[in-house]
Amino acid sequence: MNKPNLFFPTPVWTIQLDNYKSVNEQMFSYIKTKQKNDKIGVSKSNVKGWHSTDFDLNEKDPQTFISFILPAIEKVMTDMNWDKEKQIAKINNMWAIVNTGGSANLRHQHGNSTISGAYYVRAPMNSGDIVFYDPRPAPVYSHPNTTNPNFLNAQVNGVSPKEGALVLFPSYVDHSVNENLSNQERIVISFNIRIQIK
Numbered sequence: 505m506n507k508p509n510l511f512f513p514t515p516v517w518t519i520q521l522d523n524y525k526s527v528n529e530q531m532f533s534y535i536k537t538k539q540k541n542d543k544i545g546v547s548k549s550n551v552k553g554w555h556s557t558d559f560d561l562n563e564k565d566p567q568t569f570i571s572f573i574l575p576a577i578e579k580v581m582t583d584m585n586w587d588k589e590k591q592i593a594k595i596n597n598m599w600a601i602v603n604t605g606g607s608a609n610l611r612h613q614h615g616n617s618t619i620s621g622a623y624y625v626r627a628p629m630n631s632g633d634i635v636f637y638d639p640r641p642a643p644v645y646s647h648p649n650t651t652n653p654n655f656l657n658a659q660v661n662g663v664s665p666k667e668g669a670l671v672l673f674p675s676y677v678d679h680s681v682n683e684n685l686s687n688q689e690r691i692v693i694s695f696n697i698r699i700q701i702k
Contacts, residue, residue: 508656514639515583516663517672519576524668527572528625534565535600535625535691549680553607556600566598569693573623576670577697580619591699593619598695600625601681603632607690609681611637617675617696624692627665631690634671635662637678665690 538556539545545554559566577593596617601609609632614620622634638644638659650657662682663671673679675696684690 512640514636514674514677516636516661516677517576517580517583517670518663519579519670519672520666521572521576521668521670524572527569528667530565531569531600531625531693532691535602535693538600539602549609549612550601550603551608551610553601553603553609553684559598559600561595561598569623570595570598573621573670576672577619577621580672581699586699590702592702593697594700596696596698598693601692601694603681603684603690603692605684605687608632608683611678611680613678614675614696616698618699619672619697620675621673621695621697622665622671622692623694624665624667624669624690626689626691627667627669628686628688628690630685631665631688632682632684633662633664635660635680635682636673637680639674639677665692 535556538559539554542557543554545556548555561567561570578588581588581591581593603609643659647659
């Protein structure tokens, strides 16, 4: 029997980056310095957790990190068949979230951007999956009961955090972060990318 065509799929890339440990240690120090200098942070989707202000993307540490993740961003542009001769991927903004035990992030999406990302600097067990919600409105209004979720019927899917992993997804997709059930910090670097004319 033929498999169905997937006419309007929602791509979510989960890419395990190689040689991430030194970058993670560098960014861990950078983030903890920011947290020490700004203990309150900002309030966005975070529940109890600490959300940094935007990074200065001209600083050395964010520049090193951006160079590290650029090949993965290029892969997204290639997979999407976006014209790389005429367009570039520009990171608009970047920030960190530190979720301690009991912290979570409410359902939200990222406006005014094309692709968003989450990169894991620290990811202990049971520290909170990132959860994605079906962006299509029609299944919300009519959704038959299923025996088991699969790639055709699931309305919610999650990705468990792993150190050195980068998750990239369309910015319009609603997502949240489950409660950190560990007693260790879950540290993520999040960012937004806009595909724009060169």
